[in-house]
Amino acid sequence: MEVLKIAGVKIENLYKNFSVDGKEIPVLKNLYLNIEEEGITVIVGKSGCGKTTLLRLLAGLEIADRGQITLDVKGKLGMVFQEPRLMPWLTVWNNITFGLNKGTYTKEFIENLISLVGIKGFEMAYPDQLSGGMMQRVAIARVLAYKPSIILMDEPFASLDYFTRETMQKELINIYKQSKKAIVLVTHSIDEALIVGQNVVVLKDGQVSNSYNLSKYTYPRDILNDNFVKIKKEILENI
Amino acid sequence: MEVLKIAGVKIENLYKNFSVDGKEIPVLKNLYLNIEEEGITVIVGKSGCGKTTLLRLLAGLEIADRGQITLDVKGKLGMVFQEPRLMPWLTVWNNITFGLNKGTYTKEFIENLISLVGIKGFEMAYPDQLSGGMMQRVAIARVLAYKPSIILMDEPFASLDYFTRETMQKELINIYKQSKKAIVLVTHSIDEALIVGQNVVVLKDGQVSNSYNLSKYTYPRDILNDNFVKIKKEILENI
């Protein structure tokens, strides 16, 4: 069988089990997935279906039991975890510059990021002085400061309110438009998937049960549009 | 001025400042709020507006700078934190029974709770073997097992998928219906607020900027109904 060479990430025949209390739990079973080098791929699926596990496998934090992950991306990989995972001993500013080498960034760059995620005035605060949503935004700023060419995001906007979330979604689309990065986003909000996704993948029973290519729809999208409503319904039925 | 005696929680003239990096940040400023003894009160507001702080004040975890909180509830108070806060050294089962005294509960009771939150099969797993959403559900089960008469919930469903979330919302309404508890729910989803709330409170600039009494709408609600769409719009404008 000939394999088409695609830049981006290629997942083939992926298996991952976990053992809990002595029992083996199959989480990913024979999973195939292509993630394009330029584009926003959104992964949706039930809680506990293996989305985080998939991202962790992509980031190399977990080793697959079987199968193959081919990363063909120039540049770095960055990840926003499901929890903020800030260093409790560092201020917001230092948490954001945590992944950067001294002298490789300007003060303005960080200041811009800080206002982008809306935590101005809290530069010198420590993580335990922030609200849940603020911590998540610091984590997002940390990964953006790192300028990865592929960003994995695990429910990054889960604890943001409607407006903040909207801002962040717009920002994500901007980042994509400007730098054509590969972004992989896990979310529980189908609406969010439809707003930002160019490729929406439904994970179910350890496999991709459905995937939708939305790259023909330009941003900003009106997800009350019939097409989107139809897709949303379909996803909800398949999830 | 005569004060009407209301069972439930009465918040008057509440002030709370935090100091970050030497600067005082006013979070709650002259807040007034009544929470009825029987009913689901939903608090919405921007990320960082003070929702968690308000819940922590109610739970007695934080002390107000000024003002008064009168709790007039018989029975216990329970809280679901914004993070799961499970004991890492205990199994799921033991985390759920964590707040209970031995001999005061039956095995079936806990088993029911476990299937209610949908984590059957993971009784013997440790928190670090669970997905984000699963941890949150264990935290919910823990508080339900405790049978409080007032439950404070801080974005309890934030990392749950559409269906699991729906189930949990229904369950919350059931719990209210059966036991008429006081439930205070913080959420970022206005839809969720409209689906479960009997009283929806918008927190802004440290005060209640708006509140909506929805107790006349029976469950289950159709939030695509005009009334709700109107309220949603209004809330979004006010938030």
Next chain:
Amino acid sequence: MKFNNVIKTLLIPFLLVLVWWIGSYLKLWNDYVLPSPNRVFAVFITMIKSGELIEHVLSSLSRVMIGFTIAFLFAFAIGVYAGLSPKKTIYYNLIVEFMRHVPPLSLVPLLILWFGIGEKSKIIIIVLAAFFPMFLNIKKGIAFCNLKLLEVGDTLGFSKLKKFYKIVLPYALPDILVGMRIGFGYSWRAIIGAEMIAAASGLGYLILDAQQMSRSDKIIVGIFTIGLVGVLCDRLVAILINKLLHGGVKDSWS
């Protein structure tokens, strides 16, 4: 695999004994101070056969166990108290810190004056040696307890006591265990100092007596026995604790 581990464990000790043997054979050092392994081994066997060695071991062990237990109980009580009520420490901190820096050996005449030359003085020396690492580690473990988990206890209506044993204690366990290991090491090490006070048996006595009698072969036997019995006890406690703590808590007790 298991056999493999035994080899890995014994590799360096084996090499050291080899160097010792070769050095003695080539007379690289003075036989009077470091006798050959053969001679030490011969004395070792004689002392085992005569039952002398086991008597010394038991005698020291019982002293150390008593001293260690007392030290642990004190360290636990005061450490927990200090960890939970940091504001009160000001009253006793100076005295504790003072005692922490005073060599127990310098106190021997005073101990004899107050507690006599019996077991009491010996055990106090052991207690003084073992108390402080346990105290400081326990205090640190208790004081550093995760506030977020403690709040869970608050919202579940736990009393102070209940919060303590259901949250603080399990959370501080790794620190407590490290403290206990260090403390046990020091209490075991203290037998020389303790048995300086008019002991008639014990490994410390064995070594001191051999020193006075210039019997370096016996000194070496004593040193080895102390080291090995110490390691063995440590292992034993480690296994016991691992049995008691069902999973969940890593303990660095490797």
Next chain:
Amino acid sequence: MKFNNVIKTLLIPFLLVLVWWIGSYLKLWNDYVLPSPNRVFAVFITMIKSGELIEHVLSSLSRVMIGFTIAFLFAFAIGVYAGLSPKKTIYYNLIVEFMRHVPPLSLVPLLILWFGIGEKSKIIIIVLAAFFPMFLNIKKGIAFCNLKLLEVGDTLGFSKLKKFYKIVLPYALPDILVGMRIGFGYSWRAIIGAEMIAAASGLGYLILDAQQMSRSDKIIVGIFTIGLVGVLCDRLVAILINKLLHGGVKDSWS
């Protein structure tokens, strides 16, 4: 408030001195073993005036500082290695554990043989006293590092080294500090043992010499000076470290 704290701190020590004074006054104990506070204080003043005491203090301090520094460097290197590569510990664990349980005092003859009666042997005694609590605490701190935070380092493309000093080290800091405190206490305590080996100055020597000369007043002065200088150093290091660590890290260094 500050004055208040001074009173609280000195309350118990003051009471103890009072008891001591009354006991001596009423001749409740033998003056040879525990002389009256008046006499001890007089000797103390004389020794300060003659410059003798400060000389002993400096001499002991320099020994302890050298020994402690060496012990810390070793403990840090091996502790970090052990914490990061737990599988390799099997090779050296036995020997480390063995040494941990052997009383340094019993090794004096061997130390004299190998390292002579100069400073080397004395410093080794101090190193042996201080190494293990630091080693075990550092190892524990490193080994227990939060895996979730480490993964952040992984995803930011940190090298092993970078992960170590940007995540593991700050995370393990409280453990390292507790280990250092315990280690310093023990290294300071070890001066009696160290200065048993042919010392001509130092607080340990002062006490040993006073014992030989049957000068219990000097012994008590020695004990007090050891305790007080120890406490002072501990405080000093505490303040220094608090200065160095800008916020964020609690350290139980109370």
Next chain:
Amino acid sequence: STKNEIPSNGTSEEAKFYNASKIAVTYVKSPLNVPSIIEKNKGFFQQHFDEYNLPVEYSNLTTGPEQTQALASGDLQFLNAVGATSVILAASNGSDIKIISMYSRSPKAFMLFANDSQIKTAADLKGKKVAGPKGTILHELLIAYLKTAGLTEKDIEFISLGIPDSQAALVSGEVDAALLAGPAAYNIKKAGNMVLTTGEGLVDATIVVATSQKFYDENKVLVDTYLKAQKFTLDYMRKNYDEIVQITAEETELSIDAVKEMYTMYDFIMEITDKDIEGMKKTEQFLFDNKMIDNHVDITDILIK
């Protein structure tokens, strides 16, 4: 170390060789080692070794076993005041150690004190607790004293404690009798405790100066110089009584009277007499009889030849 030739002063002596780079000696001032105190204070050793350009170093190694160990390790060249007992113990265990001269005999400085006025004779000690340092002159004194009443160590309860600890045990009433020497003995005596016996007539309490055969063989000239210096010191002491008492009092922080009183108990004569050899033979027998040594030591073998 290097092999040096003595710079010849024109006299036509045969070249003398030595093999050392320093002269390290022990410095023990207790119980009341006046020669050591005077010698160090005046720098007599250094004066004598200046001729060879060798620095003199002092080591405060006070216990016998430590001294003999340090000698064996080669870190020390001379043990300036070591108990004959320690030398015999070391020799019996195979150490290369040789006596080059006597340091002192001071049986009167070693005493047995009773706590209880009921104890007046050796016979009264039966069944009592006696504290003291094991395997030393004091221990030997006790055995010899018990023997006068036909008792052995088994008839009493001997408690092995160092001198300071024995003193503490005595004054706190923990033991019925204690073996003490030096300032501790002086203090206890002044406090009115009863001296049951001194070592006089019981032990010879010989303290000796020792080096190793190996060092002697390679450095005969240095050993001779050492002895010369020792003699010089003793002569000086004889001629300057007031000054040496003064110096000793300052060094030990004892009162002048105490020094004067204690000084009379010591006999600092460096020649090895037949009586000394007899005394050491007795000590050797004591050690052997009490199973403290396994191998006999011939005293004449441990004198330098």
